[in-house]
Amino acid sequence: xxxxxxxxxxxxxxxxxxxxxxxxxxxxxxxxxxxxxxxxxxxxxxxxxxxxxxxxxxxxxxxxxxxxxxxxxxxxxxxxxxxxxxxxxxxxxxxxxxxxxxxxxxxxxxxxxxxxxxxxxxxxxxxxxxxxxxxxxxxxxxxxxxxxxxxxxxxxxxxxxxxxxxxxxxxxxxxxx
Amino acid sequence: xxxxxxxxxxxxxxxxxxxxxxxxxxxxxxxxxxxxxxxxxxxxxxxxxxxxxxxxxxxxxxxxxxxxxxxxxxxxxxxxxxxxxxxxxxxxxxxxxxxxxxxxxxxxxxxxxxxxxxxxxxxxxxxxxxxxxxxxxxxxxxxxxxxxxxxxxxxxxxxxxxxxxxxxxxxxxxxxx
Numbered sequence: 479x480x481x482x483x484x485x486x487x488x489x490x491x492x493x494x495x496x497x498x499x500x501x502x503x504x505x506x507x508x509x510x511x512x513x514x515x516x517x518x519x520x521x522x523x524x525x526x527x528x529x530x531x532x533x534x535x536x537x538x539x540x541x542x543x544x545x546x547x548x549x550x551x552x553x554x555x556x557x558x559x560x561x562x563x564x565x566x567x568x569x570x571x572x573x574x575x576x577x578x579x580x581x582x583x584x585x586x587x588x589x590x591x592x593x594x595x596x597x598x599x600x601x602x603x604x605x606x607x608x609x610x611x612x613x614x615x616x617x618x619x620x621x622x623x624x625x626x627x628x629x630x631x632x633x634x635x636x637x638x639x640x641x642x643x644x645x646x647x648x649x650x651x652x653x654x655x
Numbered sequence: 656x657x658x659x660x661x662x663x664x665x666x667x668x669x670x671x672x673x674x675x676x677x678x679x680x681x682x683x684x685x686x687x688x689x690x691x692x693x694x695x696x697x698x699x700x701x702x703x704x705x706x707x708x709x710x711x712x713x714x715x716x717x718x719x720x721x722x723x724x725x726x727x728x729x730x731x732x733x734x735x736x737x738x739x740x741x742x743x744x745x746x747x748x749x750x751x752x753x754x755x756x757x758x759x760x761x762x763x764x765x766x767x768x769x770x771x772x773x774x775x776x777x778x779x780x781x782x783x784x785x786x787x788x789x790x791x792x793x794x795x796x797x798x799x800x801x802x803x804x805x806x807x808x809x810x811x812x813x814x815x816x817x818x819x820x821x822x823x824x825x826x827x828x829x830x831x832x
Contacts, residue, residue, distance in 0.1 A: 491813065491827070492804035493669065493693070493804065513673075592671075592789075595772050603796075611668070613668070616816060617812070617813040617829060618813055619809075620810035621807065621811070622807055622808070625671065626669075629799055630799055631669065631796055631798035632796075632799075633797055634796040636668065636794040637823060638823070638825060646814060646815040648827050650825050
């Protein structure tokens, strides 16, 4: 079986992945399990199933502001139009995403995590390159923010593989039908 | 305990409640239980818990195109700016929704179902009049359509009461925190 591209991301019930200024301070449960949060909810199991991460430049920069780069030992691709020197962890690229995914799928390996943000997800979605969606629906309506789903996507029929609840978050796991 | 206003509605994973032309032909499961559909998924239990429905005029008109009016014996309010003669089933109104809900909550009765469509839901949401959200997430990305959540809503913290899966639909049940 070929490696899968998995979008694993949290969104508010109203479909936002961040506040307008990029803040993700609302990524918390509803308090029903006070010591749990997004990263405790099946994250370790998921992370063990992938060996490659893909993200946009703004997401990469934001992740670094949180502390040490968290995906060491995992092959990383960061999309940017800027010429940047690769480092031990990530390769900067502006290769067509279809070409990159085609190449990665020709190689053996574990699954591929499409991390975000909104721009690169939109690119993948419009080209229908996402095999599975693992969406953590946070128990809040943000009211405004950066939407996960932009307009004018193709219609994509999904199959619900599993739902789980953890600390007031609903994890929805879909594959393309 | 006071009567609750419950938004019970189906949306696609990307947050649409209808196609741009109003079509809801995509309101189906993922085929995993071929004889089930939206109305079999806890609908009867829910319908037994309410005695009042509120909807907008376009939703009312659309419902009538599907056949006989389905909410007979339930008190109905239909929002319209047009002067219309009430009938046995529904009262046409353009009363401020806060006044109507205040009045209904002062009366004894079962819960109140906010049916839709998008306009009246937005009015209720912006005035924070919805006590519980019962959202059936359909297993599809529609790509475009009429969004459940418009922009510039207040931030509303929710508590996840329950998740259920039926025929590939994820039922998410929230109350305001």
